[in-house]
Amino acid sequence: MANEAVLRLEGRSNRRPRQRIGEVVIITIVLAYAGVLLIGPLAAIVWGALSSGIGEFVAQLTSPNAIAALQLTLFLAFAATAINTVFGVCVAWVLVRDDFPGKRFVNGLVDLPFAASPVIAGYMLILLFGRNGWLTPVADLLGVKIVFAIPGMLLATLFVSMPFVVREVMPLLAHVGTTQEMAAYTMGAGPWQTFWRVTLPSIRWGLFYGISLTFARAIGEFGAVLVVSGGVTGYTETATLFIFRALDDRNPAGAYAMALTLGLTSFVVLLVMEYFKKRSSPMPS
Amino acid sequence: MTGAVASTAPLPPRVELLRPWGRWGLRATAITYLLLVIVAPLSAVLADGFGTGLAAFLRDVTSPVALSALKLTIFVAVVTTVINAVMGTLTAYALVRYDFPGRAVLNGIVDLPFAIPTLVTGVMLVVLYGPQRLVGQWLQSQGIEVIFATPGIVLAMLFVTYPFVVRTVQPVLLGAEVRQEEAAFSLGASKWTAFRRILLPTLAPALISGCLLSFARALGEFGSVVIVAGNIPNVTLTAPVHIYGQIESQNQQGASAMSTVLLALSFVLMLIIDTMQARRTVDRG
Numbered sequence: 001m002a003n004e005a006v007l008r009l010e011g012r013s014n015r016r017p018r019q020r021i022g023e024v025v026i027i028t029i030v031l032a033y034a035g036v037l038l039i040g041p042l043a044a045i046v047w048g049a050l051s052s053g054i055g056e057f058v059a060q061l062t063s064p065n066a067i068a069a070l071q072l073t074l075f076l077a078f079a080a081t082a083i084n085t086v087f088g089v090c091v092a093w094v095l096v097r098d099d100f101p102g103k104r105f106v107n108g109l110v111d112l113p114f115a116a117s118p119v120i121a122g123y124m125l126i127l128l129f130g131r132n133g134w135l136t137p138v139a140d141l142l143g144v145k146i147v148f149a150i151p152g153m154l155l156a157t158l159f160v161s162m163p164f165v166v167r168e169v170m171p172l173l174a175h176v177g178t179t180q181e182m183a184a185y186t187m188g189a190g191p192w193q194t195f196w197r198v199t200l201p202s203i204r205w206g207l208f209y210g211i212s213l214t215f216a217r218a219i220g221e222f223g224a225v226l227v228v229s230g231g232v233t234g235y236t237e238t239a240t241l242f243i244f245r246a247l248d249d250r251n252p253a254g255a256y257a258m259a260l261t262l263g264l265t266s267f268v269v270l271l272v273m274e275y276f277k278k279r280s281s282p283m284p285s
Numbered sequence: 286m287t288g289a290v291a292s293t294a295p296l297p298p299r300v301e302l303l304r305p306w307g308r309w310g311l312r313a314t315a316i317t318y319l320l321l322v323i324v325a326p327l328s329a330v331l332a333d334g335f336g337t338g339l340a341a342f343l344r345d346v347t348s349p350v351a352l353s354a355l356k357l358t359i360f361v362a363v364v365t366t367v368i369n370a371v372m373g374t375l376t377a378y379a380l381v382r383y384d385f386p387g388r389a390v391l392n393g394i395v396d397l398p399f400a401i402p403t404l405v406t407g408v409m410l411v412v413l414y415g416p417q418r419l420v421g422q423w424l425q426s427q428g429i430e431v432i433f434a435t436p437g438i439v440l441a442m443l444f445v446t447y448p449f450v451v452r453t454v455q456p457v458l459l460g461a462e463v464r465q466e467e468a469a470f471s472l473g474a475s476k477w478t479a480f481r482r483i484l485l486p487t488l489a490p491a492l493i494s495g496c497l498l499s500f501a502r503a504l505g506e507f508g509s510v511v512i513v514a515g516n517i518p519n520v521t522l523t524a525p526v527h528i529y530g531q532i533e534s535q536n537q538q539g540a541s542a543m544s545t546v547l548l549a550l551s552f553v554l555m556l557i558i559d560t561m562q563a564r565r566t567v568d569r570g
Binding site: 022023026027029030031033034037038039040041042044045047048087090091093094095098100106108109110111112113114115116117118119120121123124125126127128133134135155158159162191213216219220221222223226227240243244247255256259262263266267269270271273274 | 307308311312314315316318319322323324325326327329330333372375376378379383385387391393394395396397398399400401402403404405406408409410412413418419420440443444447476498501502504505506507508511512524525526528529532537540541544547548551552554555556559
């Protein structure tokens with residue numbers, strides 16, 4: 001931030017009037033573009049959801065199907081975030097502190113969910129656990145139904161939200177190094193104690209940022225969950241699937257109410273994210 | 286968010302913080318988790334895509350509907366990426382170099398597309414630009430169709446991919462020296478020449494990774510496109526929506542073939558991004 005301030009000060013000295021015009025033009029273009037692209041649609045959904053009155057908005061959200069959908073979304077998001085936090089830190093630790101043949105390949109795998117279409121993510125699970133799937137016998141043996149049921153939707157959510165914690169924690173873990181951990185060891189701390197007292201505190205803001213990104217992705221996931229859910233209203237219907245079905249059923253009021261709710265939730269998560277990001281960013285450039 | 290990580294940061298000096306079993310245990314946990322969540326599903330799709338032989342694969346991929354879906358997707362993703370390259374760089378430039386009212390808000394709002402569920406993006410765009418809607422009606426009277434047409438798909442992809450170029454270019458711009466540009470001015474270079482000859486070469490690697498990331502993201506986009514596009518085969522049907530259609534109509538072969546093509550494209554893109562980042566970190570170090 002200090003660096004930035006200096007840059008701007010330097011830019012201001014010996015500025016000619018023509019540059020001033022260029023500056024105004026660029027700022028106007030950027031603000032207009034962001035306004036049309038981002039703010040316009042946001043304003044539209046607020047208007048769309050509230051145009052038929054607050055009463056209608058609340059009625060749509062408190063219908064049994066809407067409540068069930070919101071509950072399922074929250075459940076999936078919390079479960080996926082918890083699992084990906086634990087394993088994400090583990091993966092990040094291994095990728096930063098450990099060394100083994102094929103590490104670069106494993107590192108590349110972590111980014112795959114960013115690049116693969118969510119529809120494909122869901123479809124993969126159908127191939128694995130659907131009829132004649134490779135792992136169907138295993139699932140049958142354990143007596144769990146995966147595809148067209150909640151476990152499959154959880155797996156889909158896990159897949160798409162996997163990389164965030166790993167990618168946010170890795171640079172911090174690399175940056176803090178091992179000196180302090182070594183010191184803790186010399187003073188007789190065990191591995192767990194060192195992790196909780198030394199490592200975790202130094203990566204916590206990055207970890208929180210990763211967690212908030214994971215959570216935001218998990219509550220909003222649509223394509224992957226759509227494919228594996230089978231769409232059983234009131235049972236395997238998440239908030240996004242509720243919107244999709246409401247649009248299909250020509251119930252725009254319900255769709256807009258739920259869309260605004262999800263949008264607002266994401267907005268709150270975004271504010272939290274920005275806070276964590278600011279805390280985690282003081283890294284050397 | 287995604288790209289700029291210290292994945293290839295030099296390993297800390299080799300220290301034995303953990304007893305061998307601890308190290309092996311963590312390594313095994315991390316790799317098993319990745320195998321379960323990413324590798325198993327991925328190999329199921331690839332095996333199924335090629336499982337029925339190359340001839341069947343080619344027939345599925347080159348069917349007129351599939352081919353036109355693929356062409357449309359690539360075309361729209363290219364258009365999106367080009368617009369992002371220009372507007373993303375301009376946004377990053379304004380955010381770093383200029384001070385203006387709303388700068389902090391803009392800086393926060395850039396991340397909004399990462400937080401908002403893509404399906405909600407689609408709903409927002411329909412409310413704003415749909416026929417008989419706020420702006421849509423006016424545009425229609427001017428003879429411009431947005432929703433259920435290609436411009437709508439571009440808008441959806443632009444919304445979803447907006448942060449990528451901004452967030453990859455911004456840190457590099459923040460670190461770039463203003464002095465070199467000022468030297469260029471004092472030697473009589475215009476603002477544009479200074480940008481093109483001095484700043485652009487510095488930004489190029491980050492700009493290209495940002496573009497590739499947004500291209501990869503646009504290729505796989507589903508949630509917003511499925512709502513906005515209308516999904517008319519041969520006209521506005523994109524590749525991910527085509528896969529969804531094939532799954533719904535129980536055509537496993539067609540779904541697997543198209544998934545394989547999209548995954549192959551993502552792999553190549555990720556490989557390029559990874560190589561570029563590895564080179565950049567080496568240059569910096």
